[in-house]
Amino acid sequence: xxxxxxxxxxxxxxxxxxxxxxxxxxxxxxxxxxxxxxxxxxxxxxxxxxxxxxxxxxxxxxxxxxxxxxxxxxxxxxxxxxxxxxxxxxxxxxxxxxxxxxxxxxxxxxxxxxxxxxxxxxxxxxxxxxxxxxxxxxxxxxxxxxxxxxxxxxxxxxxxxxxxxxxxxxxxxxxxxxxxxxxxxxxxxxxxxxxxxxxxxxxxxxxxxxxxxxxxxxxxxxxxxxxxxxxxxxxxxxxxxxxxxxxxxxxxxxxxxxxxxxxxxxxxxxxxxxxxxxxxxxxxxxxxxxxxxxxxxxxxxxxxxxxxxxxxxxxxxxxxxxxxxxxxxxxxxxxxxxxxxxxxxxxxxxxxxxxxxxxxxxxxxxxxxxxxxxxxxxxxxxxxxxxxxxxxxxxxxxxxxxxxxxxxxxxxxxxxxxxxxxxxxxxxxxxxxxxxxxxxxxxxxxxxxxxxxxxxxxxxxxxxxxxxxxxxxxxxxxxxxxxxxx
Numbered sequence: 001x002x003x004x005x006x007x008x009x010x011x012x013x014x015x016x017x018x019x020x021x022x023x024x025x026x027x028x029x030x031x032x033x034x035x036x037x038x039x040x041x042x043x044x045x046x047x048x049x050x051x052x053x054x055x056x057x058x059x060x061x062x063x064x065x066x067x068x069x070x071x072x073x074x075x076x077x078x079x080x081x082x083x084x085x086x087x088x089x090x091x092x093x094x095x096x097x098x099x100x101x102x103x104x105x106x107x108x109x110x111x112x113x114x115x116x117x118x119x120x121x122x123x124x125x126x127x128x129x130x131x132x133x134x135x136x137x138x139x140x141x142x143x144x145x146x147x148x149x150x151x152x153x154x155x156x157x158x159x160x161x162x163x164x165x166x167x168x169x170x171x172x173x174x175x176x177x178x179x180x181x182x183x184x185x186x187x188x189x190x191x192x193x194x195x196x197x198x199x200x201x202x203x204x205x206x207x208x209x210x211x212x213x214x215x216x217x218x219x220x221x222x223x224x225x226x227x228x229x230x231x232x233x234x235x236x237x238x239x240x241x242x243x244x245x246x247x248x249x250x251x252x253x254x255x256x257x258x259x260x261x262x263x264x265x266x267x268x269x270x271x272x273x274x275x276x277x278x279x280x281x282x283x284x285x286x287x288x289x290x291x292x293x294x295x296x297x298x299x300x301x302x303x304x305x306x307x308x309x310x311x312x313x314x315x316x317x318x319x320x321x322x323x324x325x326x327x328x329x330x331x332x333x334x335x336x337x338x339x340x341x342x343x344x345x346x347x348x349x350x351x352x353x354x355x356x357x358x359x360x361x362x363x364x365x366x367x368x369x370x371x372x373x374x375x376x377x378x379x380x381x382x383x384x385x386x387x388x389x390x391x392x393x394x395x396x397x398x399x400x401x402x403x404x405x406x407x408x409x410x411x412x413x414x415x416x417x418x419x420x421x422x423x424x425x426x427x428x429x430x431x432x433x434x435x436x437x438x439x440x441x442x443x444x445x446x447x448x449x450x451x452x453x454x455x456x457x458x459x460x461x462x463x464x465x466x467x468x469x470x471x472x473x474x475x476x477x478x479x480x481x482x483x484x485x486x
Contacts, residue, residue, distance in 0.1 A: 026153035031258055033161035037168050037176065038251060038319035045174040047243025050250040051111055052119045053181075054231045054238075059096045060130050061223045066216025066357075068138040073215060073352060077142070079201060080208035086135045086200040088209065093131035100124040111238050115174065122178050129185040135200075136192045152191040160184025219357045225364030229371050233386050236375045241383065249383040251323055252330035255315070259303055260341050285353065286409040289346060290419055296342045297420040298473070301427035302462045304338030309434040310454050311335070317448060326383060333387040337394045339427070343420065347401050354408045363404065366397055422473055426465035430458050 038046070067085040071077060101121055108117035140148050164180025172179070233253075238246045307314065308331070315328050351360045374389035405411035434454055467474050 026150075026157040027258060027262055029154070029157040029161055033157075033164055033180065034254060034258075035318045036165050037180070038323065040168045041173065041176070043244045043247030043251075043322070045177065045247070046250050047238065047245070047247035048113060048115050048119055048174050049177040050234050050246050051113065051116055051238045051243065052123055052178075054234045055100075055107060055120055056123050056126050057231060058224075058227055059100070060127060061220065061227055066219030066223065067212045068134050069219050069352060069357075070212040070215040071135065071138040072142045073355070074211075078203075078208065080203035080205050081212060082135055082139070082198065083201045083203045084205060084208040085138075085212055086131075087204050089131040089134050090128075093127040097124045097127045100127075111243075113238075113243055119174060119178060122175075123181065125182060126185060129182075129189050132189045133185075133192055136196045136198065139196065139198055140192075148192070148195045152188050152195070155191050156184045156188035159187035215355075215357060219352070219360070222357060222361040222364045225361065225368040228368035229364065232368070232371050233375050233390060236372075236379050237383060237386060240379045245326075245383055248323065248326040249330055249386065251319060252315075252327040252334065252387070255307075255327075255331055256334040256338060259307065259335075259338055260300075260345070262303075282354075282409045285350070286411060289350060289405070289409060289411065290415065292346050293343045293416070294419040294423075294473075296346070297339065297423040298466070300342030301339045301420075301423045302430055302458070304335040304342075305427045305431035306434065306455075306458045306462075308332045308335035309431045309438070309458070310451055313448075313451050317451065329384045330387045333384060333391060337391040339424070340394055340398060344398070344401060347405065350405060350408060356404075356408065359404055363397075363400065366400065367393065370397065422466055422470045426462050426469060429465055430462040433461060434458050 067089060071081065071085060074081070101124065104120035105117040107120060108114055137149065160180045160183045163183035164176050167176035167179045170176075234246060234250065237249055311328050311332050312324075315331065316324050319327070348360055351357065351363075370393045371390070374393050375386055378385040378389040402411065402413055402416065405416075406413070434457075437457075438450060438454070463474075
């Protein structure tokens with residue numbers, strides 16, 4: 001192993017450690033705030049904010065134009081690239097923010113939800129906040145300086161949580177969710193600009209714009225289709241079944257995505273930066289990919305299958321009884337694909353690092369088309385059927401992504417599956433044991449008492465099974481943990 005690769009590995013591991021602090025610390029606070037608000041607010045409030053968030057997310061894709069990823073990916077970066085990206089993002093955000101005011105009420109009428117109009121108008125400053133943060137965050141990620149990003153997200157989560165819960169206790173209803181989001185994003189921008197020495201200049205040129213645009217244009221199309229993949233279910237449920245049904249679905253989906261983010265974004269945000277620096281050494285990129293996906297599988301498989309097993313007690317205990325049974329059933333179905341999504345979060349990093357944004361675009365075309373068709377059919381049968389369509393599409397198109405990985409970095413399907421086989425088998429056995437125990441051994445226990453036993457019992461049984469099946473896997477995980485803590 002050459003010195004350059006060893007140094008990059010150490011930087012990546014250090015980045016993973018701080019990315020873990022960023023994701024786990026901030027998302028733990030976010031999850032606690034979300035749970036408190038779920039106890040205080042109605043499903044309709046969450047449905048309205050989910051629809052508004054879907055609108056905001058669509059236009060935010062257009063603000064960045066793929067420039068942040070282009071900044072991270074480029075081998076050589078000039079001041080003109082940064083200045084041009086900042087001004088372009090800022091101009092786009094102002095236009096979209098202004099357009100949201102007249103568009104808000106027609107969107108609300110489309111979904112037959114009058115409150116949606118003023119909520120969209122109130123959330124319009126999110127475009128400006130995203131533009132102010134884009135270049136600064138990309139620079140920190142390019143340099144793998146995740147400590148600043150960790151502090152930023154943690155501080156922002158605290159500020160947003162205080163504002164959101166305070167407004168909810170005051171009786172603000174859906175406006176507590178609006179206040180939570182805006183306060184969090186404002187605090188994030190303030191921390192980012194305080195920590196960063198970079199300030200925009202005047203080197204704004206057409207050449208620098210085209211340098212970034214030639215990479216980013218493929219990413220914009222890919223991100224728009226990724227938006228369809230992530231938000232089409234919200235749009236279709238909100239339009240056909242209304243905001244209350246969307247609220248039940250959204251709470252379960254938020255719990256699911258929180259799990260995916262905790263497992264994957266800790267390493268996937270670092271992976272793109274690290275893979276980009278290995279784009280001329282595909283064998284080393286492949287080895288890093290194998291290790292990253294195996295590590296993710298060790299955590300993701302038991303986390304999702306275990307959570308599905310205890311969901312009938314977990315969701316009412318955390319969010320309240322009003323979310324039973326719809327949110328419970330939706331989450332249990334979504335959890336079946338959590339492990340796969342945790343592994344596949346690395347795939348876009350490989351595609352972009354290998355300068356194949358158009359491949360990612362093509363993949364998202366297939367995913368988006370399949371999602372819209374599946375959701376449109378499934379929504380007639382309720383929110384659980386929509387969740388099942390989401391899971392089915394993911395497994396149906398998984399071989400396509402594996403084929404792309406083989407073409408780019410020679411990932412072998414047999415090796416890939418062998419790396420994740422032990423965590424998958426151990427997690428499946430653990431989940432089956434938890435379900436059997438809940439049904440046959442302790443049917444009279446309260447939900448809290450059951451979870452107090454099930455969580456440590458599941459963790460110990462999973463760890464024991466992995467130890468029996470592959471002790472070297474445990475040893476590698478311990479070594480990795482020591483490097484992260486170094």
